[in-house]
Amino acid sequence: MEQVVAERYTGARVKRSEDQRILTGRGRYVDDVQLPGMLHAAFVRSTIAHGRITGLDVEEARALPGVVAVLTGEELEAMVEPGAVGMAAAMGGARGPAFTLLCTDKVRLVGDPVVLVVAESRYVAEDACELIEVDYEDLPAVASAEAALDPSNHPIFEDLGSNVMPVAPPNIYGDVEGAFARADRVISAHLRQHRHQNVPMEGRAVVASFDPLTGQLTVHAATQGVHMVRSTMAKRLGLEPTDVRVVAEEIGGSFGLKFGTSREEIAVAVASRHLGVPVKWIEDRNENLTVSGQAREESFEVEAAVTNDGVVLGLKVKMLLDSGAYPGMGGMLAGIIQGMIPGPYKMQGLSFESTVAITNKASYVAYRGPWAAETWVRERLFDMIAAELGIDPYELRLRNVVTDGEPPLTMVTGRPLTGVTARQSLEHMAQRVDFAEFRRRQAAAREEGRYLGLGMATYIEAAPGPRAEGGPALGSEQIRARLEADGTVSVFTGQMPHGQGHQTTLAQIAADEFGVPFEDVKVVVGDTDAVPSGMTGGSRSATLAGGASLTVARALKGRVLDLAGHLLEASAADLELVDRTVAVKGVPTSALPLAAIAAAAAEPGRFPAEVDTSLDVAIVYDGGKGGWSGGTHCAQVEVDVATGLVHIDRYVVVEDCGVLINPAIVEGQVRGGVAQGVGAVLLERSAYDDNGQFLAGSFMDYLLPTAMEVPRIEIEHLETVPLDADVNFRGVGEGGMIVTPPTIGNAIADALSPFGVQILEQHLPPNRILELIGTIDPE
Amino acid sequence: MSEPLDIDLVVNGQPRTGRAEARRTLADFLRDDLQLTGTHVGCEHGVCGACTVLLDGEPVRSCLMFAVQAGGAEVTTIEGVTGPEGAMNPLQDALWSSHSFQCGFCTPGFVMQATALLAEQPDADEATIRAALSGNICRCTGYESIIDGVLRAAGHDVASGH
Numbered sequence: 053m054e055q056v057v058a059e060r061y062t063g064a065r066v067k068r069s070e071d072q073r074i075l076t077g078r079g080r081y082v083d084d085v086q087l088p089g090m091l092h093a094a095f096v097r098s099t100i101a102h103g104r105i106t107g108l109d110v111e112e113a114r115a116l117p118g119v120v121a122v123l124t125g126e127e128l129e130a131m132v133e134p135g136a137v138g139m140a141a142a143m144g145g146a147r148g149p150a151f152t153l154l155c156t157d158k159v160r161l162v163g164d165p166v167v168l169v170v171a172e173s174r175y176v177a178e179d180a181c182e183l184i185e186v187d188y189e190d191l192p193a194v195a196s197a198e199a200a201l202d203p204s205n206h207p208i209f210e211d212l213g214s215n216v217m218p219v220a221p222p223n224i225y226g227d228v229e230g231a232f233a234r235a236d237r238v239i240s241a242h243l244r245q246h247r248h249q250n251v252p253m254e255g256r257a258v259v260a261s262f263d264p265l266t267g268q269l270t271v272h273a274a275t276q277g278v279h280m281v282r283s284t285m286a287k288r289l290g291l292e293p294t295d296v297r298v299v300a301e302e303i304g305g306s307f308g309l310k311f312g313t314s315r316e317e318i319a320v321a322v323a324s325r326h327l328g329v330p331v332k333w334i335e336d337r338n339e340n341l342t343v344s345g346q347a348r349e350e351s352f353e354v355e356a357a358v359t360n361d362g363v364v365l366g367l368k369v370k371m372l373l374d375s376g377a378y379p380g381m382g383g384m385l386a387g388i389i390q391g392m393i394p395g396p397y398k399m400q401g402l403s404f405e406s407t408v409a410i411t412n413k414a415s416y417v418a419y420r421g422p423w424a425a426e427t428w429v430r431e432r433l434f435d436m437i438a439a440e441l442g443i444d445p446y447e448l449r450l451r452n453v454v455t456d457g458e459p460p461l462t463m464v465t466g467r468p469l470t471g472v473t474a475r476q477s478l479e480h481m482a483q484r485v486d487f488a489e490f491r492r493r494q495a496a497a498r499e500e501g502r503y504l505g506l507g508m509a510t511y512i513e514a515a516p517g518p519r520a521e522g523g524p525a526l527g528s529e530q531i532r533a534r535l536e537a538d539g540t541v542s543v544f545t546g547q548m549p550h551g552q553g554h555q556t557t558l559a560q561i562a563a564d565e566f567g568v569p570f571e572d573v574k575v576v577v578g579d580t581d582a583v584p585s586g587m588t589g590g591s592r593s594a595t596l597a598g599g600a601s602l603t604v605a606r607a608l609k610g611r612v613l614d615l616a617g618h619l620l621e622a623s624a625a626d627l628e629l630v631d632r633t634v635a636v637k638g639v640p641t642s643a644l645p646l647a648a649i650a651a652a653a654a655e656p657g658r659f660p661a662e663v664d665t666s667l668d669v670a671i672v673y674d675g676g677k678g679g680w681s682g683g684t685h686c687a688q689v690e691v692d693v694a695t696g697l698v699h700i701d702r703y704v705v706v707e708d709c710g711v712l713i714n715p716a717i718v719e720g721q722v723r724g725g726v727a728q729g730v731g732a733v734l735l736e737r738s739a740y741d742d743n744g745q746f747l748a749g750s751f752m753d754y755l756l757p758t759a760m761e762v763p764r765i766e767i768e769h770l771e772t773v774p775l776d777a778d779v780n781f782r783g784v785g786e787g788g789m790i791v792t793p794p795t796i797g798n799a800i801a802d803a804l805s806p807f808g809v810q811i812l813e814q815h816l817p818p819n820r821i822l823e824l825i826g827t828i829d830p831e
Numbered sequence: 832m833s834e835p836l837d838i839d840l841v842v843n844g845q846p847r848t849g850r851a852e853a854r855r856t857l858a859d860f861l862r863d864d865l866q867l868t869g870t871h872v873g874c875e876h877g878v879c880g881a882c883t884v885l886l887d888g889e890p891v892r893s894c895l896m897f898a899v900q901a902g903g904a905e906v907t908t909i910e911g912v913t914g915p916e917g918a919m920n921p922l923q924d925a926l927w928s929s930h931s932f933q934c935g936f937c938t939p940g941f942v943m944q945a946t947a948l949l950a951e952q953p954d955a956d957e958a959t960i961r962a963a964l965s966g967n968i969c970r971c972t973g974y975e976s977i978i979d980g981v982l983r984a985a986g987h988d989v990a991s992g993h
Binding site for chain 1: 852854855862863866867868869870871872873874875876878879881908909910913917919923926927928930932933934935936937938939942960961962964965966967968969970971972973974975976977978
């Protein structure tokens with residue numbers, strides 16, 4: 053007899069169900085939505101960084117054939133309720149000054165929207181934009197965080213009176229003064245992270261369709277959560293949330309950008325209501341680069357208290373963050389950066405002080421690991437400490453990294469360190485990469501005038517983080533599952549996948565738990581009329597949505613077995629679900645097809661009145677015990693000192709995201725994050741000049757990594773330390789992007805060590821390398 | 832604005848006619864006029880490659896061409912290399928097996944570029960594939976999975992786990 057091996061989908065490289073749409077051109081993105089009578093929007097945008105609007109002439113544009121509406125900032129503002137937008141709205145309130153959807157009195161960055169034009173085609177809408185004249189009185193631009201600190205600079209928001217957001221007093225954790233008193237020496241550095249950005253291949257996009265007969269607004273959105281869009285749209289348009297339906301199909305990437313809904317998207321919905329017809333706006337690439345949002349511009353004054361044998365006792369950190377104009381996300385990050393900066397290391401004390409500057413640049417948005425500055429600063433600093441003390445960087449990390457289960461059991465900033473495997477990731481890296489052999493090659497290469505470097509960095513990420521003993525739940529992820537009439541299962545999740553493959557991974561988990569083939573589970577996303585509230589972000593879906601899918605499948609199965617027990621006159625405990633049927637164990641002739649159970653449940657009076665016959669089950673999952681994600685990355689590079697080009701010879705990842713749901717999807721997340729980190733260090737920069745003029749508005753100026761720059765990436769999965777009885781999947785979306793910049797930065801610093809170069813900044817394109825080694829003069 | 836011009840061309844093997852202003856891009860004509868929305872527009876300045884289609888067998892950026900320039904030509908889009916009912920061709924199937932893509936927005940451009948490559952070099956090696964695809968930008972994957980998919984389609988062994 054042939055042995056039947058029990059197979060599980062969870063843990064297997066199941067091919068993605070999404071790909072059947074994506075690979076054949078049948079996926080429907082917002083720009084693919086075409087509605088009858090649909091009009092097209094375009095925006096007139098500010099050409100200057102900072103100024104007052106002194107005149108606006110839209111008459112010629114209004115007269116252009118094909119133009120249906122021209123809405124100024126004043127006109128639009130009269131049609132909306134006040135409130136926040138974007139991340140601030142989604143997170144429950146604005147921090148910082150209030151502002152209008154389109155500019156009314158002032159413009160605050162290049163690309164600030166001033167007028168909305170709606171026309172029969174995008175071509176005509178853009179023609180009309182050309183006919184609109186805006187007069188400005190120039191104000192001096194505040195083009196850097198340092199400039200924002202200068203009280204003589206003109207306030208970007210007059211009502212604030214300054215360009216600095218209220219500063220919180222320094223937070224002190226542990227015994228920071230004691231740590232510095234006990235130190236053999238203090239090592240200081242001024243470390244910077246440069247401005248770069250998400251750049252999803254699909255920019256922001258919306259089709260808003262208001263039906264004047266029903267008073268209902270339907271929004272086709274590119275978003276990380278349809279309910280976030282609904283709540284903001286309803287609030288700003290003064291509608292009941294139940295009168296707003298938000299739908300989303302394929303989303304062409306986001307990486308944090310499409311969190312909530314933006315000023316332009318709300319303006320388009322207002323225009324649709326005003327006109328009573330559908331209006332589409334597709335952000336073009338120049339708009340996307342200039343004004344959709346940018347991230348990661350912080351500088352840090354850091355002091356480390358260290359002993360001569362390489363123990364880092366404590367840190368004093370002062371952060372200055374450039375939040376751009378219209379502060380939102382930028383004001384929310386200090387807490388998480390300071391909370392995470394000790395990483396997986398034993399520190400006795402930390403002080404952290406932060407200042408958030410408002411500047412005439414694009415607004416600071418979430419970008420894959422928004423708090424990643426903490427890893428950049430710490431891991432670069434650790435290599436600088438190692439260099440100063442003459443200790444190998446690997447050895448320095450080993451002397452400081454925590455061992456799971458041994459004190460300290462919490463970070464100095466408070467989070468439990470339960471299940472941290474940073475030490476194992478370092479040790480596995482040392483097994484995988486022969487450091488001694490590299491040092492020999494490096495020495496030999498230097499003899500030939502070639503500069504090789506090796507760098508590593510270690511991080512942990514609360515994805516979702518371990519649940520503290522007696523502490524609050526890690527989340528409340530809603531999910532529903534329904535047994536359909538044909539015996540298949542539909543799972544309704546608030547997750548809004550935009551590349552992560554949740555329709556595959558959540559189906560893998562539910563199929564295993566319920567006991568049906570993968571193909572029988574359909575994961576429904578992206579419709580406020582169908583799915584529960586939720587969102588995708590923060591590397592939380594593996595644990596939260598994975599656990600929710602498992603739990604709801606279990607609950608639905610319990611319900612099915614209960615009903616089958618009545619039909620088969622057997623105890624549910626004696627039943628098994630196999631081959632799409634429920635049967636009494638060992639009695640295959642008793643098998644009832646799932647479809648028959650669904651049919652019976654739908655039949656009135658078939659079961660006793662006290663039996664719950666609903667096969668539509670909703671649960672809320674709290675995140676279980678959670679756990680850390682994290683790992684160590686190691687890069688080997690060669691720097692061509694003639695051209696400044698950096699070639700990545702080898703890139704190795706040892707990561708731990710707990711139990712893998714689908715290794716191919718995990719590896720895709722890791723590689724994609726590494727690629728963005730490669731881009732951040734070697735290519736990408738959202739550059740401005742001193743007048744706040746944006747210099748990187750095309751892909752000829754904002755350079756993204758291609759298949760020529762991103763190396764093959766070796767990945768080892770640790771999959772250690774189960775904390776929870778059922779759910780040990782942990783998030784992996786952000787880690788690659790968090791730890792790659794310091795990994796490559798450290799490798800370049802190592803390569804250039806013969807030049808006596810200190811690497812204090814993250815952006816190291818060829819011209820900067822040549823400046824650092826003295827081949828060319830700094831700009 | 833100018834008077835629309837007549838356009839006759841063959842798209843995915845079917846003769847098609849249309850009218851478009853001289854300035855209308857081939858991408859917009861395919862997507863909006865012919866409802867072939869599988870071709871995506873990622874940058875509108877010819878860098879990202881998402882809008883790549885085949886024009887008489889050669890890959891072109893449909894955002895950089897005017898529709899009228901395609902008059903008399905044979906255009907192939909992602910819809911044209913896909914079988915009936917959305918059945919995948921061997922290249923698409925290899926990309927599927929390799930978990931090549933994530934969000935999918937760049938995907939049609941990569942499929943068309945790789946289609947053109949494999950038509951010329953059915954057994955292309957990794958260096959050739961990387962160079963041939965270096966004008967297509969993917970923001971999600973880091974490219975390795977895409978390279979592996981095309982290698983697989985070119986008949987090379989790809990280590991399991993990719």
